[in-house]
Amino acid sequence: MFKKILIANRGEIALRIIRTCKEMGIKTVAVYSTADKDSQPVRFADEAVCIGPPSSTESYLKISNIIAAAEITNADAIHPGYGFLSENAKFSKICEDHGIKFIGASAEMIDRMGDKASAKATMLKAKVPCVPGSAGILKDFAECKKTAKEVGYPIMLKATAGGGGKGMRLVWEEEKLEEAWKSARTESKAAFGNDGMYMEKFVEEPRHIEIQIASDQHGNHCHMSERDCSIQRRHQKLVEEVPSPFMTPALRKKMGTAAIKAAKAAKYEGVGTVEFLVDKNRDFYFMEMNTRIQVEHTITEEVINFDLIREQIKIAAGHKISGKNYEPQMHAIQCRINAEDPFNDYRPSPGTIGYYNEPGGHGIRIDSHVYSGYTISPYYDSMIGKLITVAQTREEAITKMERALEEYYVEGIKTTIPFHRQLMRHPDFKSGNFTTKFMETFVLEDEKES
DSSP, X not given: OOSEEEEOOOHHHHHHHHHHHHHTTOEEEEEEEGXXXXXXXXXXXXXXXXXXXXXXXXXXXOHHHHHHHHHXXXXXXXXXXXXXXXTOHHHHHHHHHTTOEESSXXXXXXXXXXXXXXXXXXXXXXXXXXXXXXXXXXXXXXXXXXXXXXXXXXXXXXXXXXXXXXXXXXXXXXXXXHHHXXXXXHHHHHHXXXXXXXXXXXXXXXXXXXXXXXXXXTSOEEEEEEEEEEEEETTXXXXXXXXXXXXXXXXXXXXHHHHHHHXXXXXXXXXXXXXXXXXXXXXXXXXXXXXSOOTTHXXXXXXHTOOHHHHHHHHHTTOOOOOOXXXXXXXXXXXXXXXXXXXXXXXXXXXXXXXXXXXXXXXXXXXXXXXXXXEXXXXXXXXXXXXXXXXXXXXXXXXXXXXXHHHOEEOSSXXXXXXXXXXXXXXXXXXXOOOTTHHHHOOOXXXXXX
């Protein structure tokens, strides 16, 4: 087992990793920018190293500074968390070259799954269901037009190096195709330095359901049930739950089998997620594979009573997994609490937190790094915490979430708590009758955050 792990991240996920490391008897190193000098990860890690100014590019994305911090503290492994460098093949390879274990996928795995066209080709070869579309990257607009006609409208243009909804365009008719092609490529080039595009048939009335997997260095694989991530805005997840209210035992078995096929095809090692679109007929299609821990890993942990960060570390250290598949034993819901103003188009709301009160009680979990007097920086992601409820049934998990949200106070900044309160009361959410298009028609009622 590792003696010391450097956490190449910040905020709640850094604190989450530190907690598990302490329970495993592993020393920890926090790295931080000058903006995060008073953060909880810095306070609770065994050692802390400043790696640069507030800008991510000069700190949390600065590979040379992170490697230097690992070397001067004699860390034998690096946990990247999620975001930042967690799916950066170059960083994974540099860690390997320096004799530091990267707790995540190898550079080869990240490259194979990170490029969406390559990932789709791998899945098709493994006979994992994929959305009909182009065989790979479209070489020019002529091929784009021809493929769209073959696939049939509506179609979705996607950046091969994309993420977070950038470089994506939904096209309903041929007349709008060329304009979408040009704008998507321009946006993708600016965001990712890569204007490669591929195409998929647009799946109508879709749900976004992902399967949690774990794979060790010895060729063993398992899945840990599903998560429904359909409540999202501009391709950013807002609420996740497990089990999915749309799931059936037969569908879970099929999707779990497909996810393990995907892991084997990728020769995967570590904890990861295979994401699918599921249509109204419960036909499912591979979307992408995330080669890292997910923000929403918490709810899987709650319904199967399992520490996924501990499993990540053990796999990286060469331990075998059981190979047993898991079924959800409870129902869990996660609300992402962001420093955003839902009454002002979800505009970021940086600033200093005044009074802060977290909810408590049976079946309540909070993963957060903030406290009274903490300053939410404009330099990073706006998420300030994750509120998780777990209960015997979905109905109980929802009512527990309603109660918890009423107790959650964050003064001094705007948060998405009012949105979540209203969502929990919405009849379509309560009945489980929603798709990824839910937020397009959801109307937030005017209220003042209490």
